[in-house]
Structures are given as structure tokens and as C-alpha cells.
Amino acid sequence: xxxxxxxxxxxxxxxxxxxxxxxxxxxxxxxxxxxxxxxxxxxxxxxxxxxxxxxxxxxxxxxxxxxxxxxxxxxxxxxxxxxxxxxxxxxxxxxxxxxxxxxxxxxxxxxxxxxxxxxxxxxxxxxxxxxxxxxxxxxxxxxxxxxxxxxxxxxxxxxxxxxxxxxxxxxxxxxxxxxxxxxxxxxxxxxxxxxxxxxxxxx
Amino acid sequence: xxxxxxxxxxxxxxxxxxxxxxxxxxxxxxxxxxxxxxxxxxxxxxxxxxxxxxxxxxxxxxxxxxxxxxxxxxxxxxxxxxxxxxxxxxxxxxxxxxxxxxxxxxxxxxxxxxxxxxxxxxxxxxxxxxxxxxxxxxxxxxxxxxxxxxxxxxxxxxxxxxxxxxxxxxxxxxxxxxxxxxxxxxxxxxxxxxxxxxxxxxxxxxxxxxxxxxxxxxxxxxxxxxxxxxxxxxxxxxxxxxxxxxxxxxxxxxxxxxxxxxxxxxxxxxxxxxxxxxxxxxxxxxxxxxxxxxxxxxxxxxxxxxxxxxxxxxxxxxxxxxxxxxxxx
Numbered sequence: 001x002x003x004x005x006x007x008x009x010x011x012x013x014x015x016x017x018x019x020x021x022x023x024x025x026x027x028x029x030x031x032x033x034x035x036x037x038x039x040x041x042x043x044x045x046x047x048x049x050x051x052x053x054x055x056x057x058x059x060x061x062x063x064x065x066x067x068x069x070x071x072x073x074x075x076x077x078x079x080x081x082x083x084x085x086x087x088x089x090x091x092x093x094x095x096x097x098x099x100x101x102x103x104x105x106x107x108x109x110x111x112x113x114x115x116x117x118x119x120x121x122x123x124x125x126x127x128x129x130x131x132x133x134x135x136x137x138x139x140x141x142x143x144x145x146x147x148x149x150x151x152x153x154x155x156x157x158x159x160x161x162x163x164x165x166x167x168x169x170x171x172x173x174x175x176x177x178x179x180x181x182x183x184x185x186x187x188x189x190x191x192x193x194x195x196x197x198x199x200x201x202x203x
Numbered sequence: 204x205x206x207x208x209x210x211x212x213x214x215x216x217x218x219x220x221x222x223x224x225x226x227x228x229x230x231x232x233x234x235x236x237x238x239x240x241x242x243x244x245x246x247x248x249x250x251x252x253x254x255x256x257x258x259x260x261x262x263x264x265x266x267x268x269x270x271x272x273x274x275x276x277x278x279x280x281x282x283x284x285x286x287x288x289x290x291x292x293x294x295x296x297x298x299x300x301x302x303x304x305x306x307x308x309x310x311x312x313x314x315x316x317x318x319x320x321x322x323x324x325x326x327x328x329x330x331x332x333x334x335x336x337x338x339x340x341x342x343x344x345x346x347x348x349x350x351x352x353x354x355x356x357x358x359x360x361x362x363x364x365x366x367x368x369x370x371x372x373x374x375x376x377x378x379x380x381x382x383x384x385x386x387x388x389x390x391x392x393x394x395x396x397x398x399x400x401x402x403x404x405x406x407x408x409x410x411x412x413x414x415x416x417x418x419x420x421x422x423x424x425x426x427x428x429x430x431x432x433x434x435x436x437x438x439x440x441x442x443x444x445x446x447x448x449x450x451x452x453x454x455x456x457x458x459x460x461x462x463x464x465x466x467x468x469x470x471x472x473x474x475x476x477x478x479x480x481x482x483x484x485x486x487x488x489x490x491x492x493x494x495x496x497x498x499x500x501x502x503x504x505x506x507x508x509x510x511x512x513x514x515x516x517x518x519x520x521x522x523x524x525x526x527x528x529x530x531x532x
Binding site: 166 | 311318
């Protein structure tokens with residue numbers, strides 16, 4: 001109940017501040033298993049994609065949270081598990097642990113996920129090179145639909161180091177699904193995926 | 204009829220006005236419905252007609268929303284009305300700022316504009332401190348915004364960025380806040396009838412815009428400022444302002460003005476509103492956008508709000524000050 005109220009509050013807040021407009025350009029919102037991958041410029045990115053999805057899809061789609069940061073206090077842990085139903089991944093690599101294991105588990109269970117393949121937030125105009133995670137997941141789950149998304153304007157809402165957000169209209173543009181071709185090299189696929197995201201900027 | 208209306212109390216009169224407006228809009232809606240189901244041979248002319256109808260029903264939808272907002276704000280009293288117009292200001296300013304690129308150094312100034320200046324201006328309206336209300340933004344905020352920007356330590360395009368901020372605040376907050384101020388203006392022997400003044404202003408300015416638009420289509424004169432607006436020309440402008448001023452003179456009965464005063468005040472409001480609309484169009488051309496909404500259709504419903512209210516934002520302050528000067532309020 002509290003989680004639901006918190007979800008509604010966050011949803012209202014993000015709509016008031018950004019309008020959180022979803023533009024489904026390349027595919028309709030549909031309840032199939034998907035990996036949404038997008039550019040990453042701000043902490044609010046995740047919230048914005050989450051708010052832009054229709055309510056039914058929102059419950060099926062799980063964002064990813066860094067374990068060390070988001071489990072440090074009880075409140076952070078509560079909000080990521082109860083409100084966002086997030087998947088925790090560890091940022092520091094240990095030899096015996098596959099960093100993708102929690103994602104694989106979630107995809108095996110039939111959930112959709114939101115992924116930022118750049119790994120960290122970028123502050124340049126263009127997204128950084130994509131990390132290999134997207135490729136590995138695409139290879140392992142060929143039936144999951146890969147949907148590129150471009151998040152526009154969010155960096156203006158809350159630049160790095162600021163606490164108070166500013167109201168600016170933002171939008172999330174969802175493009176046509178990208179597929180891993182048979183035998184396509186890793187770098188080629190990741191570049192193609194990155195360009196699919198960047199192409200949505202000017203739609 | 205006239206005497207019957209005059210015998211009603213202020214509340215009943217305003218209620219009657221809303222019944223009249225809702226009735227007119229219902230009639231217009233029925234006419235639109237009949238136009239849309241009438242059969243026509245297919246072809247290019249039919250497509251044009253469909254587009255015109257779609258645009259007309261778009262305008263109808265916005266008008267319904269606006270009228271219902273006015274109605275609710277009147278029903279629930281001055282405080283709610285002030286808050287509602289504050290929200291309109293907020294959404295309009297959000298649109299303006301979205302399409303005026305700012306830099307990271309402007310963040311604090313934007314926070315100031317949205318979360319301090321906007322609420323303060325509406326508190327000043329609500330508490331009827333009209334002397335401070337009219338100078339708060341042009342004097343104090345004018346100075347405060349560049350100070351905050353300078354402290355952000357970013358000289359890049361400093362004047363330009365500050366001008367954008369000041370403009371957004373002036374049009375979206377200062378201009379808009381004069382509409383609820385009209386509601387609260389204290390006329391002798393005119394208590395509780397502020398809604399009529401707002402109605403008078405909105406109706407007159409909107410009539411001016413519509414007549415001007417229709418006249419420009421029919422008359423087909425060469426545009427006076429072709430790089431800015433393909434439709435604006437002085438002939439149709441005079442037609443629009445003239446018709447709306449006459450309407451204002453006829454509506455004198457619902458205002459505290461004499462017919463001559465009503466005509467002049469309507470004229471002043473229309474000149475400010477229609478030319479303000481032209482100025483906002485010039486800003487849009489500068490930014491290379493057709494409307495203030497987000498590109499494509501505004502799914503959020505907030506898209507393009509500023510396109511609809513910009514004339515009002517320019518007309519309201521001028522109208523407000525003329526009225527105050529005329530009546531020594």
C-alpha cells in the first residue's frame with residue numbers, strides 16, 4: 001500500500017516536472033518480453049522511462065540498480081525493491097561472479113528489463129560506446145525483443161551536483177526493435193545498437 | 204429581459220453568464236457534429252475540409268477545457284482561482300523554458316523562477332497587494348535573476364541567457380497573474396462580479412484573434428511581416444480589432460464601464476493581445492518551431508498551451524493597468 005502510494009507520488013511528480021511524454025515511433029507498447037536500452041545522462045533517466053511506459057507494462061518491466069548504492073540505507077532498499085522492483089547488480093567485478101547473472105535470472109523468469117548499455121552516465125552530446133552486456137543478453141535470449149529508446153532533455157531537469165529539479169518537458173522516443181544477426185561480430189552489433197538509439201534523436 | 208437580469212444577485216448573474224457560455228458552446232458542438240457527418244464527394248477539397256474540421260474541433264476542445272477551468276475557479280472561490288492560474292503559469296513557463304536552451308549555470312535561476320518567484324507573485328495577487336504586485340517582477344526579480352546567474356560563474360552568452368529567462372518570467376508569470384488580479388479588483392458597487400471582467404477580457408481578445416484569422420484568410424492581402432507570420436496584415440488586423448472593440452462596447456452592460464469606456468478598453472486589450480501574439484510568433488520563428496508544444500502532438504495535453512494563452516498574457520497586464528488608472532483603484 002505504501003509502495004503504491006509512493007509510486008503514484010513519484011509518477012505525479014515526474015509528470016508535473018517533465019510531462020514524461022512517450023513517443024512510440026518504431027513499435028507499439030506491447031506486453032511481450034523486451035529489453036529497453038537507452039542513452040544515460042542523468043539519475044532521472046530511469047524514472048522517466050518508467051513513467052513513460054503504460055501502467056500495465058510498468059509492472060512487467062524491471063529497472064537495474066547498483067547494489068552498493070541502492071542497498072546502503074533501508075529507505076533506498078525499500079524504494080528500489082517495493083516501488084521499482086529493481087534488479088540489483090554489483091558494480092565491482094569479482095572473479096567468480098558473472099555480473100549479468102541477476103539479469104539472466106530476471107529474463108529467465110519472463111520479466112522485461114531497462115538497460116543503459118553505456119554503463120555510466122555520460123555528459124557529452126552523444127552516448128558513449130556501448131558495453132558488451134547488451135550483446136551477451138541478445139545472444140543468450142534471441143526471443144527477447146530489443147527496443148532502442150532516446151531520452152530527451154533530462155539532463156536539463158537535474159544537472160550533476162544540483163539537488164532541486166527544474167521543470168522542463170522531456171520525452172522518451174521508442175524506436176524499431178534491433179535484432180542480432182546470425183554470426184554478427186560483437187562490436188558491429190553494439191555500434192549498430194548505439195546508432196539505433198542516436199537515430200531517434202531527430203525523429 | 205434586461206431588467207430581469209439586473210434584478211438578480213451578483214452570484215446569479217455570473218451563473219447565468221456561465222449557462223449562456225455553456226449553451227453557446229453546446230450549439231457550436233452540435234453544428235460541428237452535423238458538419239462532420241455530412242457526406243461529401245471524396246477528393247482534395249474533402250481532405251481540406253476534414254483538416255479544417257479537425258482544427259476546429261481541436262479549438263473547441265481547448266475552449267471547453269478553458270471554460271470549465273474558469274467555471275470551477277469561480278465556483279470554488281478566489282483562492283482556488285488564483286492557484287489554478289498559478290498552475291497555468293507553471294505549465295506555460297515550462298513550455299517556454301523547454302524550447303529556450305539554457306546552460307547548466309542557469310539551473311539556480313530556473314529553480315528561483317519556478318519555485319520562488321511564481322508562488323510569490325500569486326501570493327501577492329491573492330492577498331491583493333496590487334502596488335507591490337505590479338513592480339515585484341519588473342523591478343526586484345529583474346535584478347535578482349542576473350545576480351544568481353552571475354554567481355553561477357558562467358559568462359558564456361550571459362546577456363542572451365538572462366534575456367530568455369526574463370522574457371519567460373515576464374510573459375508566463377507576470378502577464379498571466381493579471382488575470383486572477385482582475386477577479387480580485389475591488390470596484391465600488393461591483394463586488395463579486397470580477398468574473399465578468401475576466402469573461403469580458405477573454406471574449407474580446409479571443410474574438411479579435413478569430414476575426415483577424417478569418418479576415419486574413421478571406422481578404423488574402425500580402426503579409427506585412429512575411430518572415431514572421433504568413434497571415435498577419437494590417438487590413439485584417441484592423442478588421443479584427445475593430446469588430447472586437449465594437450463587441451466590447453456592446454458588452455458594457457456586464458462591466459462597470461460606460462459603453463464608450465468599454466469600447467476603448469476593449470480596443471487597448473485587443474491591440475496588446477494581437478500584437479503580443481505576433482511577438483510570440485517571432486520568438487517561435489527564431490527557435491524554428493511551429494508551436495510551443497513538443498514536436499508532434501502533445502500527448503500530455505500540456506503541449507501548445509502557450510500558443511493558446513499568449514495573447515491573453517500580453518492583454519491582461521495592459522488591460523489591468525488601464526482599468527486601474529481609469530478608476531483610480
